[in-house]
Amino acid sequence: MRKVAIGLALALIAPLTVAQNVKIGVVTFLSGPAAAPFGVPAKNAAEFMVEQLNAGSAPAPYNKKGFGGAPLEIVLLDEAGSTTTQVTEFRNLVQRQNVDLIIGYVSSGNCLAIAPVAEELKKLVNFFDCGTPRIFEDGKYEYVFRTSPTATMDSVGAALYVKDAKPNAKSIAGINQNYAWGQDSWSDFEAAMKVLSPSVETKTSQMPKLFAGQYNAEISALLSAKPDVIHSSFWDGDLEALILQAGPRGLMKQSLTILTTGETAMHKLGKQIPDGTVLGARGPFGPYAPNNQYNKWFSGGFQKKNQDLPNYASYQMAQAFLGVKAAWEKAQDANGGKRPSSEQVGAALKGLTFDGPGGQVRMAIGGGHQAIMETAYGQTKMQGGKLSVVNIKRYPAEKVNPPEGVKSAEWIKNGFKK
Amino acid sequence: MDQLLSVGVDGIIYSAWLFTAALGLTLIYGVMKIVNVTHGSFYALGAYAGASLTGAWLAAGYPPMLSYLVLFVSAIAVTLVVAPLIERGILRFMYAKDEVVILLITYALFLILEDVIKLVWGVNPYFVAEPYALLGSFSVAGLAYPTYNLILVALALIAGLGLMWLLHSTKVGKLLLAVIHDPEVSRAMGINVQRYYLVTFTFGSLLAALAGSFTAPTVSVVPGLGVDIIVLSFAVVVIGGLGSLPGAALGAIIVGVVRSASVHYMPQVELFVIYFVMAMVLAFRPRGLFSLAEPRKI
Numbered sequence: 001m002r003k004v005a006i007g008l009a010l011a012l013i014a015p016l017t018v019a020q021n022v023k024i025g026v027v028t029f030l031s032g033p034a035a036a037p038f039g040v041p042a043k044n045a046a047e048f049m050v051e052q053l054n055a056g057s058a059p060a061p062y063n064k065k066g067f068g069g070a071p072l073e074i075v076l077l078d079e080a081g082s083t084t085t086q087v088t089e090f091r092n093l094v095q096r097q098n099v100d101l102i103i104g105y106v107s108s109g110n111c112l113a114i115a116p117v118a119e120e121l122k123k124l125v126n127f128f129d130c131g132t133p134r135i136f137e138d139g140k141y142e143y144v145f146r147t148s149p150t151a152t153m154d155s156v157g158a159a160l161y162v163k164d165a166k167p168n169a170k171s172i173a174g175i176n177q178n179y180a181w182g183q184d185s186w187s188d189f190e191a192a193m194k195v196l197s198p199s200v201e202t203k204t205s206q207m208p209k210l211f212a213g214q215y216n217a218e219i220s221a222l223l224s225a226k227p228d229v230i231h232s233s234f235w236d237g238d239l240e241a242l243i244l245q246a247g248p249r250g251l252m253k254q255s256l257t258i259l260t261t262g263e264t265a266m267h268k269l270g271k272q273i274p275d276g277t278v279l280g281a282r283g284p285f286g287p288y289a290p291n292n293q294y295n296k297w298f299s300g301g302f303q304k305k306n307q308d309l310p311n312y313a314s315y316q317m318a319q320a321f322l323g324v325k326a327a328w329e330k331a332q333d334a335n336g337g338k339r340p341s342s343e344q345v346g347a348a349l350k351g352l353t354f355d356g357p358g359g360q361v362r363m364a365i366g367g368g369h370q371a372i373m374e375t376a377y378g379q380t381k382m383q384g385g386k387l388s389v390v391n392i393k394r395y396p397a398e399k400v401n402p403p404e405g406v407k408s409a410e411w412i413k414n415g416f417k418k
Numbered sequence: 419m420d421q422l423l424s425v426g427v428d429g430i431i432y433s434a435w436l437f438t439a440a441l442g443l444t445l446i447y448g449v450m451k452i453v454n455v456t457h458g459s460f461y462a463l464g465a466y467a468g469a470s471l472t473g474a475w476l477a478a479g480y481p482p483m484l485s486y487l488v489l490f491v492s493a494i495a496v497t498l499v500v501a502p503l504i505e506r507g508i509l510r511f512m513y514a515k516d517e518v519v520i521l522l523i524t525y526a527l528f529l530i531l532e533d534v535i536k537l538v539w540g541v542n543p544y545f546v547a548e549p550y551a552l553l554g555s556f557s558v559a560g561l562a563y564p565t566y567n568l569i570l571v572a573l574a575l576i577a578g579l580g581l582m583w584l585l586h587s588t589k590v591g592k593l594l595l596a597v598i599h600d601p602e603v604s605r606a607m608g609i610n611v612q613r614y615y616l617v618t619f620t621f622g623s624l625l626a627a628l629a630g631s632f633t634a635p636t637v638s639v640v641p642g643l644g645v646d647i648i649v650l651s652f653a654v655v656v657i658g659g660l661g662s663l664p665g666a667a668l669g670a671i672i673v674g675v676v677r678s679a680s681v682h683y684m685p686q687v688e689l690f691v692i693y694f695v696m697a698m699v700l701a702f703r704p705r706g707l708f709s710l711a712e713p714r715k716i
Binding site (some may be wrong): 033204269 | 545635636643678682689
């Protein structure tokens with residue numbers, strides 16, 4: 001009886017001696033139109049990162065196993081469904097699944113809804129992809145971070161590229177999805193164009209609903225308007241449908257067309273995207289990624305594991321893991337080697353600078369909660385049966401992101417000044 | 419003038435697509451009194467079958483011109499496998515239940531079929547762009563339109579006119595009208611009502627699958643494809659009057675043209691305008707534009 005009691009006691013104590021796993025909720029689209037271009041590549045990146053980090057195979061300084069020696073495990077959650085569903089599922093992740101932190105969310109609408117809930121539940125959340133700048137411009141958070149840049153960077157970068165590639169452009173038009181991401185992207189692009197070329201005229205701004213799928217009328221309206229430049233921040237299946245429907249009608253040949261998230265479609269729809277289309281990757285990712293050791297490790301490893309190139313959603317997910325890992329280990333060191341709390345990890349992540357496969361990431365705005373990076377754009381060119389990007393131009397982080405404490409819209413309106 | 423013309427052409431193309439999708443929904447409601455949410459699933463199944471089989475056809479190097487036939491056959495094939503299974507396996511046991519219960523059952527089936535689609539085809543998108551550009555373009559008011567759009571218009575016309583002819587000019591159609599009017603008396607008169615239900619459900623679902631299959635070359639075929647179409651189809655049949663074929667046609671034309679006009683002239687109200695029209699119709703004609711007088715049953 002005594003032996004049994006000792007055995008039971010040992011069995012209870014034993015797990016405490018092993019480093020407790022870090023349980024990470026990973027939320028991204030696993031179904032619906034955003035799954036294939038964003039959710040699944042991001043999920044694959046999360047799985048790759050967990051595998052590599054747990055094995056201690058990432059390049060220094062990320063070569064310590066897991067987070068500070070604690071192995072990582074992920075709880076995957078589908079982002080598809082309404083925003084209300086996402087808020088409920090977020091609460092489940094925190095309160096029932098007891099995750100230590102959450103990395104996730106592609107949709108800007110979901111990020112805006114999740115941020116106050118994360119704050120209420122005091123759980124660290126790192127948005128890996130969503131783009132609306134409103135999160136840290138309209139709110140102040142302790143537990144919420146975003147290690148990817150905002151849509152402002154994409155829109156201002158797009159306007160700068162237009163100015164470089166087509167300096168005499170006299171008119172612009174847009175086709176963007178009718179919700180936070182599409183509206184913010186278009187208003188920033190339009191405002192930036194009006195600062196860079198004050199005489200530029202807006203011919204039309206089309207705002208079809210998300211996942212509308214049929215764009216014949218919008219394409220006709222854009223063709224009739226004959227703008228010099230067309231801006232679109234379409235993503236997911238909508239971007240692919242737009243390319244499929246606009247291609248045969250010659251829209252992208254008639255006007256210089258900027259697809260700010262176009263990189264996600266370039267490998268699948270290469271034949272349908274005409275030469276000269278401007279593609280963005282929401283930062284220095286994919287074809288715009290620097291030739292550094294992190295990119296070689298990530299891009300090569302990802303391709304080997306998934307038989308597919310990582311797209312920008314994959315890069316952003318990898319970057320999100322590396323940012324939290326750097327902060328976790330910094331906080332653990334400051335905590336005398338003991339497992340850090342959410343607050344300690346948050347404090348370490350605030351204002352952090354770290355390197356990743358997309359280059360240097362600085363948590364420089366939004367009170368140290370929002371990342372800035374350089375960005376790049378280029379134009380498509382079919383070479384040897386494969387679509388590649390040429391005429392690449394890079395813009396430094398300070399040139400495409402507002403300074404700390406200044407709202408994006410005001411910064412653009414004031415001629416990119418404080 | 420040019421812009422008016424393109425409003426008309428865009429409106430007709432959109433209406434044709436919408437009508438083909440909504441026609442089966444109104445037919446099934448008219449005959450079986452089922453508000454069939456699985457209609458969206460058949461649209462998605464048609465799109466997946468069309469994209470994957472046509473993709474395989476083209477990849478094998480078979481004549482591209484026959485890809486339109488493959489789109490057609492794939493919609494028929496997937497419907498013949500799934501629709502009778504659902505009708506015979508599940509729905510026929512539910513006909514005695516309240517309309518709301520059957521609505522919930524079809525919604526549950528819709529969710530199940532969404533997952534079945536993911537199990538069979540996965541979550542990666544399917545593209546079959548070739549048929550869209552293969553026939554070249556025609557020009558209206560200086561704007562190029564792929565000739566493929568004419569196939570969509572022809573499909574809608576054939577489906578609508580063919581169904582009208584079938585209902586009003588054939589013996590089978592007249593018997594079906596009797597079933598629509600009163601299934602119990604029809605059964606008493608020796609009509610095999612169960613068989614008419616099976617055929618109606620299969621044919622209605624086929625129309626959705628055809629709409630999906632012929633939409634496949636213009637979109638990225640991904641999970642969730644059937645969600646939006648069901649909402650739009652409901653808007654169309656509600657405007658026209660549930661169960662009315664001319665109503666579905668008028669509803670589709672109203673939605674298509676109004677949407678197209680708003681895209682060209684006031685893009686900021688494009689989202690709102692379809693549902694505004696629906697609300698206006700329901701405010702003045704709560705049972706839709708073509709609602710039929712119902713016989714009172716004692």
